[in-house]
Amino acid sequence: MSAAAGAVGRGVPLEAALRARRDAGAKLLVTYMTAGLTEDWVDYLQVMVEAGADAVEVGLPFSDPVMDGPTIQEASVRALARGVTPEAALSALAVREQPVPLVAMTYYNLVLRAGLERFAARAAAAGVTGAIIPDIPLEESGPWEDAAADAGVATVLLAAPVTSDERLAVLCRRSRGFVYGVNLMGVTGERSSLAGSAGVLAKRLKAVTDLPVVMGFGISTPQQAVEAAAAADGVVVASALMRAVLDGASVVELGAAVADIRRALDRG
């Protein structure tokens, strides 16, 4: 489907951007914003970028987010109650070009309902260059990976602590943009300390892939971000930031929180 190359959007290519930052010696910081959480949610996304996020995951809320813990669930419920749809969220993103890659994070039913090709093309047109869909494992994700690739969207695959070496190799071969290492056996959400499984998985991933390895789940503080990034190329911080927005943090305050994590990662 090379004709679909015309559908490639104007977003920043995910893998190239992250590799360039990594090769320049930086630890990668990927933040997360629930689309539609507030009227000015794009301003929150914007401030994350200004405060030093290397990429931003845009959560397209789903009614039944099985991989998400209480914080992202609450953010999703609130955004859905405000009437957000995938279409509205992508339209809002399309208004402002971002200097870093945007990664759509959602569940498969929203993608299927729109149609794989249509969803991928729509996301690309809005400047999205990556996608994370946690409820399609390797065995089921082939059709989506193809549709996404045709539209210029990188499908980021997730590796878990229980993933076998054999699956890990396949997963790293097929993942695009980066590999998302899930720190722990559980759902997203803040934790008081970093899971012991995090470092082990990061090392296993680094041993088999040259793709950027970014760890996520349960990273709440700058200190945890530094710890989790030690054996990997970077981290995803999501729930802790959404907790702050849910609790009323202003755009400026959220920017400061992201800047804290950025500084900690840069200090190492």
Next chain:
Amino acid sequence: MTLTGPATVSMGEPSETGRFGDFGGRYVPESLVPACAEVESAFRSAWSDPQFVARYRGLLADYAGRPTPVTECHRLSAELGVRVLLKREDLTHTGSHKINNVIGQGLLTVAMGKKRVIAETGAGQHGVATATAAALLGLDCVIYMGEVDTHRQELNVFRMRLLGAEVVPVRSGSRTLKDAVNEAMRAWVSEVETTHYCIGSVMGPHPFPWMVRELQRVIGDEAREQCRALLGGADPDLVVACVGGGSNAAGTFAGFVGTSARLVGVEAAGGAAVGRGAPGVLHGMRSLLLQDEAGQILEAESISAGLDYPGIGPEHAYLAGTGRAVYADAGDEEVLEALSLLARTEGIIPALEPAHALAWLVRAARDGTVPGGSTVLLTMSGRGDKDAGQVMELIGDRLDARLAAKS
């Protein structure tokens, strides 16, 4: 609707990827893939192990009270003009077909060396059944139940606790059955090494839809032989069962799919996944789901908490697509009428779920969809005790008026 269907569809094993036609599959996060594979491999060896099957059948007989009888309903048959036979799952221990599944999965939990089960429940029937099996087999048990349902079904919450289970009220989303499934899956991810998720219906990721159907096929296998004994070697013209996720229907249909009987599944009008749903992915499976145009899952609405599920098991979606089974629905009002009719004519108070199957049959017999003189097997999947309070609130006044008119 027409009731003809080819008898060429079988209910065998799903494909290697767990598919029945286009439906099924294993749409779970990477963290749960090894656990699903473990359950599949454990069930495959258990189900072909004569010792495991003997223990399962032994407990079904000595503990759950199988085989359950088939009861011929003479007075109801006279009223409807069709010959009605009921497969009496309501007479099992704990009062519904759910026990067949939980005994099987309970034994499987032990076989896998795990000491703990978790389960979701809507009205509480599967929760009570799971807590029962856990008590019997010495397993720790945690039941996830929507907070709304814990209030609606206080007595079942107490039953589960009495049986030694912990009941966790689920406060996410709509706080009902689908959210209880979400929460149980979330819990399973973090406890998967010690815990088996005992899914209550023919739903979820592969192998659950297939495994639960196999554990429920005892209903259909028994009923087919019992019907043949009653009918001089013949099979019924029609086999009818209610469908939420669809486990009693799947178990019943599995016994008759190779016969000439026409198969009818009856959904709640407010939860009609075949009637009003569209293909999608939820709770680990591709099936027919109630959803909006963006793909957000909608709430099912029915007086029957057991049918309050926005999806349907993937094998039913497949059977519907092939036409081998047809799916109809029944509304709250006719369900209450059918419940009263069976109570008055046969002395059997059905649960609200099978009362849906009965309501469809009453309507279909009266409007000629089911020709007079047909023989119908209907699975009476559970007894009505659990619903008595709710039914009293709904039609108690009507009953008083009827009694007053008589005297």
